[in-house]
Amino acid sequence: MSDLLERLRGRGWRMTSQRRVVAEVLDGDHVHLTADEVHARAAARLPEISRATVYNTLGELVVLGEVSEVATDGRAKRYDPNGHTPHQHLVCSGCGSIRDVRPTGNLLAGLPQEERFGFTLSAVEVTYRGLCPDCA
Amino acid sequence: MSDLLERLRGRGWRMTSQRRVVAEVLDGDHVHLTADEVHARAAARLPEISRATVYNTLGELVVLGEVSEVATDGRAKRYDPNGHTPHQHLVCSGCGSIRDVRPTGNLLAGLPQEERFGFTLSAVEVTYRGLCPDCA
DNA sequence: TTCTTGACTTGGACTCCGTCCATCGTAGGA
DNA sequence: TCCTACGATGGACGGAGTCCAAGTCAAGAA
Ligand SMILES: [Mn+2]
Ligand SMILES: [Mn+2]
Ligand SMILES: [Zn+2]
Ligand SMILES: [Zn+2]
Numbered sequence: 001m002s003d004l005l006e007r008l009r010g011r012g013w014r015m016t017s018q019r020r021v022v023a024e025v026l027d028g029d030h031v032h033l034t035a036d037e038v039h040a041r042a043a044a045r046l047p048e049i050s051r052a053t054v055y056n057t058l059g060e061l062v063v064l065g066e067v068s069e070v071a072t073d074g075r076a077k078r079y080d081p082n083g084h085t086p087h088q089h090l091v092c093s094g095c096g097s098i099r100d101v102r103p104t105g106n107l108l109a110g111l112p113q114e115e116r117f118g119f120t121l122s123a124v125e126v127t128y129r130g131l132c133p134d135c136a
Numbered sequence: 137m138s139d140l141l142e143r144l145r146g147r148g149w150r151m152t153s154q155r156r157v158v159a160e161v162l163d164g165d166h167v168h169l170t171a172d173e174v175h176a177r178a179a180a181r182l183p184e185i186s187r188a189t190v191y192n193t194l195g196e197l198v199v200l201g202e203v204s205e206v207a208t209d210g211r212a213k214r215y216d217p218n219g220h221t222p223h224q225h226l227v228c229s230g231c232g233s234i235r236d237v238r239p240t241g242n243l244l245a246g247l248p249q250e251e252r253f254g255f256t257l258s259a260v261e262v263t264y265r266g267l268c269p270d271c272a
Numbered sequence: 273t274t275c276t277t278g279a280c281t282t283g284g285a286c287t288c289c290g291t292c293c294a295t296c297g298t299a300g301g302a
Numbered sequence: 303t304c305c306t307a308c309g310a311t312g313g314a315c316g317g318a319g320t321c322c323a324a325g326t327c328a329a330g331a332a
Contacts, residue, residue, distance in 0.1 A: 014279060014328055035319080050282050055319065071210055074290080076318060090247075090255055099253055103246040110239035110246075111226075111264055117235055118269035119226055125263045128247055133254035150299055150308060171290080186311050191290070210319080212289060274332090281326070288319085297310070302303100 004066060011064065021046045022057040032070055032078035032089075032098045072098065072127060088126040094135030101128065140202060147200065157182045158193040168206055168214035168225075168234045208234065208263060224262040230271030237264065 004023050009015055025033075025041045033041070039054040058079050061067040070078045072091050082100060088107075090099040107124040140159050145151060161169075161177045169177070175190040194215055197203040206214045208227050218236060226235045243260040 016280065016328070018281070036317095048282085052283075052320085053281055056281085069210075071207060074205075074207055074213055077210055090251075090253065092255065093258065099255075101247060101251045101253075103251070104248055105246055107246070107262070108264075110241055110243070110262075111237060112240055115226075115237045115239070116266075117226065117237075118272075119228065119235075119264070119266040120272050121264055121266040122229065123265045125265070126243070126246075127261045128244075128255070128257055129259040129261070130252075130255040130257040136254075136256050152299075152309065154310065172288095184311085188291085188312070189310055192309080276331080277327100277329100279326105279328085282322105282324085284322095286319105286321075288317105290316085290318105292315075293311105293313095295311085297308105298306100299308085300306100302305085 007066070008064075017046055018042075018049050018053045019057050021049060022054060023061075026061070026067060026079065026081040030082055030100070032080050034076040034078055036076065038079060070098070072096075088128065090128040090130070092132035092135055093129050094131050097132055143202070144200075153182055154178075154185050154189045155193050157185060158190060159197075162197070162203060162215065162217040166218055166236070168216050170212040170214055172212065174215060206234070208232075224264065226264040226266070228268040228271055229265050230267050233268055 004027060005015070005020065008019070008023070013019065021042045022038060024045070025038050028041075035055055035058055036051070038058065039049070039051050042049050042054060058067065061083075062069055062079075065083055066081075067083045068080045070080050070089060072078070072089065073096075075096075078098065087100045087102050090101045091097070103126060107126060108121055111121070140163060141151070141156065144155070144159070149155065157178045158174060160181070161174050164177075171191055171194055172187070174194065175185070175187050178185050178190060194203065197219075198205055198215075201219055202217075203219045204216045206216050206225060208214070208225065209232075214234065223236045223238050226237045227233070239262060243262060244257055247257070
């Protein structure tokens with residue numbers, strides 16, 4: 001994602017300091033931050049950045065496929081900078097921590113034709129739940 | 137779920153008209169209603185029932201395992217009366233409709249040991265996304 | 273370099289979903 | 303029938319996210 005800014009410029013984005021800072025925050029550790037966490041980290045570099053702009057920018061990055069949204073529960077959505085490498089999530093039922101995981105096999109294949117009810121499948125999201133070593 | 141009321145009585149539930157009505161609403165079609173939809177249907181039979189009571193009762197039913205919560209997006213949670221038969225969901229990206237589906241195979245088996253990071257797995261949720269025949 | 277303009281940002285109001293709480297009512301046992 | 307602890311009520315409250323009118327500024331034009 002280091003060339004994210006290039007790709008955005010290539011797509012005609014006006015490169016503002018706000019967008020740059022949000023992109024840099026996501027470019028750091030591959031964790032799964034909430035919008036407010038992104039805002040807090042962005043504000044550390046650019047104090048006046050508004051929540052609305054963080055939401056706008058995250059939404060744009062999602063549409064562009066650079067970032068994906070993860071909604072594991074009824075809490076705040078988390079933003080996943082790992083947008084280009086398909087993967088699934090392992091969520092701790094205790095502390096809520098999230099790990100990226102790569103299950104084997106074709107997940108779509110698990111749903112037999114007669115269970116598809118005429119739908120055109122496009123994606124599968126799998127959430128594995130359990131207790132992490134610390135919470136066990 | 138027709139004997140739900142029996143099971144609840146057996147668990148020491150005080151049987152109020154409110155709880156009875158909420159259970160009856162869920163006992164109808166096996167659809168996936170939001171809490172407010174449950175409230176609307178319950179209020180058709182018992183006009184004074186409050187939203188708080190609907191939320192309380194749904195929460196209790198979830199804890200008892202009679203009903204499960206489904207959070208497919210950032211919108212309102214949906215309540216699934218199909219609590220005793222494990223199944224997954226097929227969600228239309230167009231209209232948001234939800235169907236119960238039963239994938240084949242052991243879903244937990246898809247996550248190899250070295251991808252479990254010491255977690256003790258307890259459940260897997262799979263959401264298949266695509267377009268329903270109407271939206272395609 | 274300066275000018276111009278429409279894309280972008282801002283902050284606050286607003287909505288939606290859900291929780292909390294003080295108070296009132298009642299199911300069900302004595 | 304009476305008592306009382308459990309449950310219901312509704313209104314205040316909170317978190318997450320959206321919307322909007324007004325102000326700002328990135329970047330192309332000259
Ligand atoms: Mn991820
Ligand atoms: Mn279901
Ligand atoms: Zn944990
Ligand atoms: Zn549809």
